[in-house]
Amino acid sequence: MSYGSTSVAQMTWTGAIISAVTFIALLLGFLLVLPRWKRYATPSPRIAPPMCYRIQQIPATVTETELLRQLVESIPGLDGPGSNSASLRLKIAHSSGQSRTATFISAKAPKNLGYHVDKNFYGITLLYEGEDATVDIIAVHGLGSHAIGGFQNKETQAVWLRDFLPNDFPNSRILVYGYGSAVTDKDSKISIEGLARSFLDSYKAFRQTTETTQRPIIFVGHSLGGLLIKEALILASQDDKDRENNDFFKSASGLMFFGVPNLGINLGKLREITRDQLNNQLIVDLQLDSESEPTPYMKTLLGRFRSCHEKQDPPMRIISYYEEKMTDTLMVDKRGKVSRGGQKCFMVTEESACQIGFMNNTHDRLPLPSNYSNLVKFLNEADDSYIRVRNKLRRLIEEGPDVVSKRFVPPTKLSSKEKRHWDDLNVPDYRAFYKSGKLAKPTEGTLQWLVQEDPAENNPFIYSYDKYRHDTHSLRTKDFEAWQRNTKPCALLVLGQPGQGKSVLSNFVVSHLQQQESIDKKSSVKVIYFFCNIKDNNSRTASSVLRALIVQLSEDQRLFQTLPNRFQDPTEYKSFHSAGFYDLWSTFHDLVSLSPYDWIHCIIDGLDVYPDPEIRPLVQKLHDMVQVKTTYRLKLFFTSRPTGPVDMFATELRRNLRPPQKAIKTFIESQVESLPARFKSFKREIVDSLSKFAGGTFLWIHIVLGEVRKLRYPTSNLVQATINQTPRELNELYMALIQAAFKDDHDKAILAWVAYAKRPLSLEELEMAVAVMVTNANSLSECNRQKASLDSDSIHEKLGALIDIINNKLYLIHQSLLDFLKGQPEIWEKGGLALKFQRHPNIELGRACLNYLSFADLTSNDKSTVNRPGIPFVSLFPQYASDHWYEHIQSAEDVTGITEKLKYVLKGPNKMFWLNRNLRWNQRVSQRIFFRGRQSSIFSISLVLDIDWLARILVDKSIPEISCALKESHLVTATEGAPKVLQELLRDKGALPKVNIGAGKNRLRNNILLMVLLEHGGKEVKISEPVVMAAAMMRYLGKETLELLLEERGDEVQITENVLFAAAVNSKSGKEILELLLEKRGDDFQITKKVVTQTIYNVGCGKEILELLLDKRGDEVHITQAQIRHAANLQDEKFLELLLENKGNEIQITEKVILETAENISHGKKIFELLLEKRANEVQIKVQITEKVILAAAKNSSQGGKILELLLEKRGNEVQLTEKVIAAVKQWKSGRKWLEQQGIVG
Secondary structure (H helix, E strand, C coil): CHHHHHHHHHHHHHHHHHHHHHHHHHHHHHHHHHHHHHHHCCCCCCCCCCEEEEEEEEECCCCHHHHHHHHHHHCCCCCCCCCCHHHHCCEECCCCCCEEEEEEEECCCCCCCCCEEECCCCEEEEEEECCCCCEEEEEECCCCCCCCHHHECCCCCCEHHHHCHHHHCCCEEEEEEECCCCCCCCCCCCCHHHHHHHHHHHHHHHHHHCCCCCCCEEEEEECHHHHHHHHHHHHHHHCCCCHHHHHHHHHEEEEEEECCCCCCECCCCHHHHCCCCCCHHHHHHHECCCCCCCCHHHHHHHHHHHHHHHCCCCCCEEEEEEECCCEEEEEECCCCCEEEEEEEECCCCHHHHHCCCCCCCCEEEEEECCCCHHHHCCCCCCCHHHHHHHHHHHHHHHHHHHHHHHHHCCCCCCCHHHHHHHHHHCCCCCCHHHHCCCCCCCCCCCCHHHCCCCHHHCCECCCCCCCCCCCCCECCHHHHHHHHHCCCCEEEEEECCCCCCHHHHHHHHHHHHHHHHHHCCCCCEEEEEECCCCCCHHHCCHHHHHHHHHHHHCCCHHHHCCCCHHHHCHHHCHHHHHCCHHHHHHHHHHHHHHCCCCEEEEEECCHHHCCCCCHHHHHHHHHHHHHCCCCCCEEEEEEECCCCCCCCCCHHHEEECCCEHHHHHHHHHHHHHCCCHHHHHHHHHHHHHHHHHCCCCHHHHHHHHHHHHCCCCCCHHHHHHHHHHCCCCHHHHHHHHHHHHCCCHHHHHHHHHHHHCCCCCEHHHHHHHHHHHHCCCCCHHHHHHHCCCCCHHHHHHHHCCCEEEECCEEEECCHHHHHHHHHCHHHHHCCCCCCCCCCCHHHHHHHHHHHHHCCCCHHHHCCCCCCCCCCCCCCCHHHHHHHHHHHCCCCHHHHCCCHHHHHHHHHCCCHHHHHHHCHHHHHHHHCCCCCCCCCCCHHHHHHHCCCHHHHHHHHHCCCHHHCCCCCHHHHHHHHHHCHHHHHHHHCCHHHCCCCCCHHHCCCCCCCCHHHHHHHHHHHHCCCCHHHHHHHHCCCCCHHHHHHHHHHHHHHHCCCCHHHHHHHHHCCCCHHHHHHHHHHHHHHHCCCCHHHHHHHHHCCCCHHHHHHHHHHHHHHHCCCCHHHHHHHHHHCCHHHHHHHHHHHHHHCCCCHHHHHHHHCCCCCHHHHHHHHHHCEECCEECCCCCCHHHHHHHHHCCCCHHHHHHHHHHHHCCCCCCCHHHHHHHCCCHHHHHHHHHCCCCC
């Protein structure tokens, strides 16, 4: 018993000890665990982990404290603010809107909160908006990530976009975009393009709602998010005609990419994991292959993004960050679960992260010491990586507004390509004469009265013989101000006598308006002008005026792009220079009508100096435009003599140029101040004397002072006598000066050359020109010995009152002097010692040139350089004589007495000397307009240079040694480009060749002969179908010939299908011929398939013919599939557009049409642009980009690369660059070049 009790006691004691130890162990374990639980709040495995939630549509009146209280009450387990409410990390996004968004963290979702709550964060989430936000920062997360979690640091729970950026950039709006990116979801299918479209649509809607569509955007993209951003920008750029897309694209100022897989990403086993799932294609597109090569999709995306980036001007700045630490790849464990336990690697290599398709100064490549996931998860504001990123972001924010604002300013500057073409149109340069020294500049202070009224000097200077002293319409400040400030279109015509300073006034007005234009930023004004150079006959036409005005308006890209297609086409710039008056007027009218400017100020100087009869219609049309008070934003400022074409201007639009007394006195003082020192004692006396007699004529003052300057030993009496004896009337003054000059043969010759030379001569040229005219030299060596040396001082001394020397070139002082000389031809027969002009001085210049070119020692003694097109021009007399000798001669009579010299020049050894120097000869021969070789007959010379008087001598045989029978070939050549010769030949029917053109026997070598032979042969010429066809195919004068046929022999003219076909063949004048036939004989024929087909083949004027046919006979024009294929291969986009707009219901864009377009070597790209965007009859044209299309484009040696690039840009998702396609494209030079440009092959 005792033993038993002891045993029981021992067992009890042992159990107690064991229980106590167990209890203590459990207690210690609990105590050890408890601090960690308190410190980290590690959730029980049974409790859901904390999640980030979003609350939307919170009224702006709800404070953060109030919202926190509501949250605590609605989340189970949180009893109130005193509990663990801080763990919610609640943050309301600062916003100026009516409602706001908040985020918080919780393991449980709130119940019955009263606001919309979610944890997906799909769409746009506003994290912060400054009161004066100037830029958007929007972040897009990566693959399998979250809009907030993807940027949240795991250790501190900080979201730098939300927690750091608002303090650093208070004037920004910070957004995140969320989307479903879980690729392992078996029930969803996502693609980069689809995700990008959703992102683009969502963000555009947000910006539209918040009325911030043009706010600069800085994109922050991580991983896949960067690809979405790139794809969204590409999509917006492709459809930039849509206003929202255009705003979005232009607003993109900066991209900040973190580990964006531009070439692809290492996804480990993810491709195997998703092999049988809907999202496998996305992984296939993103995954780098075993050789780290990008997939075809990624290569295509590179090229499309490069094209997108090139459209931005100024360009986007891009910063690419790449990882410096490796990341565990995905793997599948034995239980089939996916986890990050695979082999470590760089998920996105440096090359992949930084290869965006181009390398330039807009792209920065920078590393961060993080792995792939942590690239965008910064610890705190002191994190070095964040500081570096913040610094770069600051620059993007500072540059953004300026960059974007420049894109939204309507483009006015021409592109480099447009500028090159504009330079071709701007020939001669419209600015050249205006900026030259020949155009007088106003003396300082002489025209300020025009823009700043001086009450004390408001009245014009009146003098005794002023025939306008009773005129109450003198130009004054109020008149110019009224014109400038007028809110309606208006005109101001300023009339003045010669020498009153009309051109100086126009010069001042242009300068003043240009200065105002640069100062006044409230309104946009375009100043255009034209000043006539009296020494350039080509500029003295209405067409030249219009060309200069059109060129100035088209300096603005907006107006340049509205020019007619033929003027915009760089290959057809010559059509601009050959266009007629009415064609140019129509263009000018359209430009003014479409002008984006508030006002166009148009200044045209000297309406009276244009000999062109079309100047009156031009002035009338301009005048009529401003009479329509609301349509055209145009103001006209003209100057003219009263004799100019100005009768259409009402009295209230005219003002007389009568400068105020103060302006005249200022001019006199300025001119007197420049007199030599020997006049110092007489300056005040001269000013007073001139002020009495000036009469408001600045030119008179200038000339008188020139005479005063000649006084070597001035005295008061001599100065007064010179002024007093000077005639008051300008013409009387000219006569006196010329009579004095003619007392010396050299002075007379100099004045003749300066007045009548075809272009301004240099002093060096003038020395030889005068020597040839004055001396009786018979050789160049003799002429050189007798040649006088000329310099500016000697000419100023004797002829300074009549001649100006500017940049070593000599000019008459004023247009009125030339007018006087032309009106007094008899004065050349008088004066001079030995030099007596028996003929008009213009002819005497030609005879002098001919005399020089006939010197027997010319080729051995003249070493001047031959001028060639494209080489700087050298002004030497041999060049002038070679270019212009025949232009001074008007008839055979003009060479009387020097026929031997003429024969020597045309047939002797000097023939090639002057022909090789003749610029027109070289230009026409080099362009093969006439001949392949340089050896030519005398008749050929007359044809190439269009010398009508020489052709007459040859035909008349008035100089037997150079006579030549007129051949059919000569007449043919004349019709092609010698209109003066042709006109001369047609005056004498007896000289025309006999050619038999009977019933289709012989086809004429040049159809233009038909017109000549009709007039010559009369009824002997039978009008057969071949004859009418020949007329219809005539490139020049075809319309005139048919008019003659219809008028003279209309009953014999049959308009057959072949005749219409021949007209449709005519690439030059086919339209006007068909227009004539439709008008005169339209009832006699129908438009057949044959005619339409040939119209399509006509690449010269096919579009114009088609427009005519559709307008006049649209019901008869039917388009077959074969025809549309031919059009796609031969014509341009304008032709196709015309067909689609008028015959869209008959047209199908089949694969064959697309293939023909791809092979179009001239217009393929433009046609594709049309087909990809055009809607015909409200039905979208379906263009399928098949493998055949890609291969056809690759074969196109001219347009292939451009077409492929366009297809990649517009339809990149359809371009399947399989290995088979790449291998085939590489076979063609253009295709391989394109592949290399895209980075697809090395």
